Amino acid sequence: MYSPRYIVWCLALPLLMSAVAGVATNRSSADDKSVEKKTEPGHAKLTTGEFEKLHKQLQIKDQPWAAISWQPSITEARKLAAKENKPILLFTGNGHLLACG
């Protein structure tokens, strides 16, 4: 025979455990939220619609200068210029005209 105290303990234990687990879960989720809050200062999530709109907007082929056939080397530019009887327009610098901004 089990004692009444043992029976009460057996019935109460799962409830107690789930309560402890609940507190732990809540705390863990609260901690996660505080981490989230700290590391993600609230920019809006990128939506599919926004992705489509921005991807369309940010296309290099739409830039006016991209309509020009830029030769990637001086030697190739010289060969083409000789073939087509055209002068060469050369853009040079420490940075690349087609790089960055």
Add this chain to the structure above:
Amino acid sequence: MGRALIFSDPKVVELVRTQFVACAVRTGWYLAPEEKEFLKQINHPGGTFRMYACTAGGKGLPIVRSKSRLAELEAVLDNFEPEPNPKILALSAESESLEMRPPADTEVLYVVWNVLDGMELLPLDKHPVYGKLQREAGFDRLWVRKDEVQALARGEFPESLKKRMFTGVHQVFFLPEWKKLVVTIEDGRLSGSVHAQAESGKNGYQMDLLGAVETNQGKLTRFDMVAKGTWRNDQVSAYGSNLTWAGKGDREVTLAVSFTLADRNDLLAQTPPSAVNVPQAMDRYINP
């Protein structure tokens, strides 16, 4: 640098497109010896950003400052006389081996960015030069190795590509490492986020990533991705990038960056990524 100013006039674009052979090279870092010699021959003045005209045979056609770019270029055409059979030395095998082109079997992504919000824009009517520079989209290229394409086809985003993407496009992703980077691919849908913060201060960025990846028999057939979020860097040192302006205000801006699969045979795709400024940088770039 200067693209927004020179090519804002459609007549200039059309004239350059149809009447000239245009060539852009980064002379400040590396140039094949044969091409250096050619620049001497045409009396190229060197230095920082230059627009210069010449003939295929090596005669300089100085650009005389005029009332407009269009007038300057038209004057060059007036002075140009075609040369019969100009002598053009081929590059030596060594020079050819040092050309900074996309290696065989790599794919090229175009990377384009612009500030969406948070930058104090100068009115174009009062500041036609700086106003245009502020609004100019930035552009770079990103190389993707064959084994990385295969990983993408399996639904994996390889570490090497993460590193090249989020440190190699260094104008935008300017920090050497990130705090958090999650990218997943499920059924061709790419999503994730990236967060990087400088140890010493407030500079950094935090962006969401969304996109689509498609492959067919081991070939990349689609790579469309957008990164969007907050960005701040008051230490940016660049040559005309709108991010220089975004940084100057010492404020956080909203930035969007697109990645798009290019046809690797396009001439624009042949320009090396900004991070590949000398031939020796290629190996480090492709194997980060």
